[in-house]
Amino acid sequence: MANILERYRxxxxxxxxxxxxxxxxxxxxxxxxxxxxxxxxxxxxxxxGARKWDVDGLEYIDYxxxxxxxxxxxxxxxxxxxxxxxxxxxxxxxxxxxxxxxxAQWVKKLIPSAEKVRFTSSGTEAAMIAVRLxxxxxxxxxxxxxxxxxxxxxxxxxxxxxxxxxxxPRTVWNTMIVLPPNNLxxxxxxxxxxxDVAAVILEPTGAHMGLTPVxxxxxxxxxxxxxxxxxxxxFDEVVTGFRISPGGAQARYGxxxxxxxxxxxxxxxxxxxxxxxRADIMDMIxxxxxxxxxxxxxISHPGTFNxxxxxxxxxxxxxxxxxxGAPTAQAERAAQSLRDGLNRLLHSLEIPGCARGVASxxxxxxxxxxxxxxxxxxxxxxxxxxxxxxxxxAGHMKRSLLNSGVDLMAxxxxxxxxxxxxxxxxxxxxxxxxxxxxxSLRHEGLx
Ligand SMILES: Cc1ncc(COP(=O)(O)O)c(C=O)c1O
Numbered sequence: 208m209a210n211i212l213e214r215y216r217x218x219x220x221x222x223x224x225x226x227x228x229x230x231x232x233x234x235x236x237x238x239x240x241x242x243x244x245x246x247x248x249x250x251x252x253x254x255x256g257a258r259k260w261d262v263d264g265l266e267y268i269d270y271x272x273x274x275x276x277x278x279x280x281x282x283x284x285x286x287x288x289x290x291x292x293x294x295x296x297x298x299x300x301x302x303x304x305x306x307x308x309x310x311a312q313w314v315k316k317l318i319p320s321a322e323k324v325r326f327t328s329s330g331t332e333a334a335m336i337a338v339r340l341x342x343x344x345x346x347x348x349x350x351x352x353x354x355x356x357x358x359x360x361x362x363x364x365x366x367x368x369x370x371x372x373x374x375x376p377r378t379v380w381n382t383m384i385v386l387p388p389n390n391l392x393x394x395x396x397x398x399x400x401x402x403d404v405a406a407v408i409l410e411p412t413g414a415h416m417g418l419t420p421v422x423x424x425x426x427x428x429x430x431x432x433x434x435x436x437x438x439x440x441x442f443d444e445v446v447t448g449f450r451i452s453p454g455g456a457q458a459r460y461g462x463x464x465x466x467x468x469x470x471x472x473x474x475x476x477x478x479x480x481x482x483x484x485r486a487d488i489m490d491m492i493x494x495x496x497x498x499x500x501x502x503x504x505x506i507s508h509p510g511t512f513n514x515x516x517x518x519x520x521x522x523x524x525x526x527x528x529x530x531x532g533a534p535t536a537q538a539e540r541a542a543q544s545l546r547d548g549l550n551r552l553l554h555s556l557e558i559p560g561c562a563r564g565v566a567s568x569x570x571x572x573x574x575x576x577x578x579x580x581x582x583x584x585x586x587x588x589x590x591x592x593x594x595x596x597x598x599x600x601a602g603h604m605k606r607s608l609l610n611s612g613v614d615l616m617a618x619x620x621x622x623x624x625x626x627x628x629x630x631x632x633x634x635x636x637x638x639x640x641x642x643x644x645x646x647s648l649r650h651e652g653l654x
Contacts, residue, residue, distance in 0.1 A: 211647050212246070215606045221262040222250045240371070241274075241618040245602055249609060254281035257629045259614070268633050268640070270569075270615035270623030275416070275446050276471040278534050278567070279525060280628035286475050286524045293520035299512075306519035313526035314473070314483055317454050320442070320463045321483035325492055326514035330445035330470030331359025333480035334408070336508060337466045338363060340482065341406035341439045343491045343506050351397060351407040353388040353421075355414035355589065355619075358443050358468070364408070387589075388413065388421050391428045398436040406439040406466075411456035412565050415619040416446050419589045420565075426462040439465040439488070445480070446471060449529045450538070450624075451566045459566075472529065475521030478512065534627035538567035541634055542625040545569055548638045556645055558654050560595060564622075571604075571621040572596055573654055596620040600653060607647045611640035 209217060216223060226247035230236035235243045242248050250262045257280055259269045269281070279286065293306070311324040327333045338350050350363065358364035362375045367385030384401070386393045388409070398404055407429060413421040433440040442464040444455040449472040452459040457467065466484035473479055482489070492506050512518075528534055546569050549562035553573075561577030564570050572595030577587055587595070596604075605617035615623040648654045 210651055211603060211607045211610065214610050214647075216246070218265060218610060219247070219249060219261070219263050223247050225250045225262065239274075241616060244605060244617075249614070256280045256282070257626060257633045265612065267609070267612050267614045268629070268637050270613065270625065270637075272624045272626050273476055274471065274616075275450070275624050276474060276476050277624075278450055278472045278538060278626055279475075279528060280626040281476075283476075283525075283528075283628075285528065286521050289475075289520040289524040290477065290517055293516050296516070298517050299515055304514075304516055304519070306516055306523060307514040309523045310514065310519045310526070311481075313523060313530065314469065314481060317449065317458075317526060317530060318444070318467055318469070318483055319454055319457050320465065320467050320485070322486040323489035324481050324483045325489065325508060326519075327470075327480040327482065328478055328510055328512045328515075329359070329480045330443075330468060331361055331480075332510070333445065333468035333470055333482050334358040334364055334441075334443050335361040336506070337441045337443075337468045337482045337484075338406065338408065339506055340466060340484075340488050340491050341441060343504065344488045345405040345437075345439065347403045347405040348382050349384055349401060349404045350382065351384045351386055351394065351404060353409050353414065354385055355419060356388070356408075356410045356443070357415060358408060358410075359445075388419065389425045391425065391432065394429065395432055398432065398438060404436070404438050406441050407433055408441040408443060410446070411442045411444065411460070411462075412447050412451060412568075414589070416570075416622055416624075417565050417568050418570050418620045418622060419592050423460045423462075426456070426460050430462050430464070433465075441466045441468065443468045445469060446568075448472060449526065450535065450568070453529050453532055453535055472525060473522055474518045475523075475525030477518040477521040479515075479518035479522055535566065537627040538625050538629070541627075541629040541631075542567040542569055544631065544634050545623075545625065545629075545637060548634060549641060552638060552642055552645070556642070556649070558645060558649070567625040569623050569625065573600065573604075592620065600648075603648060603651070603653055604644060607644035608640055610647070611643040613637055613640040613644075 226236050237243045251259050259267050314324050315321045362379045366380045366383035413419045444467050448455040448469045470480035492508050494501050546562040553560050560573035562571050574595045601617040
């Protein structure tokens with residue numbers, strides 16, 4: 208019987224050929240770090256609903272789901288129709304337009320902290336301007352972030368990262384304070400000792416889409432401590448926004464930050480991001496026709512594709528559907544069924560580990576038993592979680608699952624994003640694929 212790697216090569220000859228060509232065109236042969244999959248990534252042709260197909264004609268149940276952008280699944284007919292309609296009317300009007308107002312109204316309606324909104328082209332930009340707003344508003348320069356929390360690839364917010372940090376002037380990181388999550392005393396101490404802190408930013412369900420969980424009680428405590436120290440609280444809801452609940456983590460856990468970074472589902476599957484928050488802070492972007500203010504205090508914010516009409520059309524339709532509450536609930540139900548099924552499977556195969564995650568996100572940890580019965584509160588330490596899925600094992604798992612017709616993310620652990628159109632049929636098929644994949648891993652002595 209062919210091993211996992213041999214089978215991967217046998218199944219994907221066309222992808223392997225394309226990758227040879229791609230290596231001459233792109234560094235690493237890819238256009239996104241997490242698509243750097245050894246020995247080569249799959250090349251996809253099209254997608255629909257919960258599935259996608261590759262150049263070798265193979266079908267996959269997809270849990271990458273546009274890196275989290277596709278809560279409604281691929282090619283949702285209403286979103287496609289809205290984009291087609293706008294496409295015929297112009298992809299860039301080089302002017303303000305009505306759809307951007309509607310898009311912002313949906314954000315305001317759904318996200319509790321959103322008094323005013325500014326659109327960006329990506330989540331990286333949204334987090335970057337959120338931090339800039341906090342600094343400009345408070346007149347202070349430092350920002351507290353938490354270990355391993357990801358906020359895009361800008362220089363400041365990569366502080367504390369142990370991967371790919373070349374080219375960042377270390378002086379930039381002098382303005383960043385990186386703390387362990389879930390440790391209120393540490394935050395309190397930092398804020399007491401340093402009066403130059405503008406804001407605290409975090410992924411509200413924890414690092415890497417909740418892989419290393421943040422406890423909801425910590426969010427409440429952070430809100431209290433930041434208010435007491437007059438420091439701003441920023442939620443990076445690029446992943447959790449419109450997914451964890453229609454109003455994001457802030458609505459699910461009842462904690463309202465001062466600023467929120469949004470992207471992914473916001474754009475209905477097209478590029479788009481936004482920062483939203485308190486009107487007085489957001490107005491740091493506003494002109495006052497006062498040279499002193501306009502030139503030295505306000506934040507300039509151009510961006511060719513800010514609020515572009517295609518993303519606005521897709522985003523309005525997606526958020527209109529999200530506002531019904533149905534997509535978030537359906538995706539969460541499907542994810543819970545998958546997590547339960549995976550835990551039963553691990554138990555029956557006698558493989559120590561667990562599947563867990565909040566709402567429609569699932570993570571798989573192997574290697575040691577987990578005590579994570581309550582999905583939002585996992586008592587494993589970040590070290591245990593990292594040890595439970597070392598990068599080598601995650602890579603084998605990804606290839607093995609691709610061989611069995613399932614795609615998911617395997618950069619920091621094994622993570623999947625479930626959509627509203629993953630039905631019971633897809634969940635059962637996924638569980639069979641996991642059984643095959645885990646059995647192959649066992650044959651190779653990897654689990
Ligand atoms: C929590 C979080 N913030 C920010 C980003 C960056 O968003 P983008 O990839 O749109 O730049 C990501 C990307 O995955 C993310 O997960």
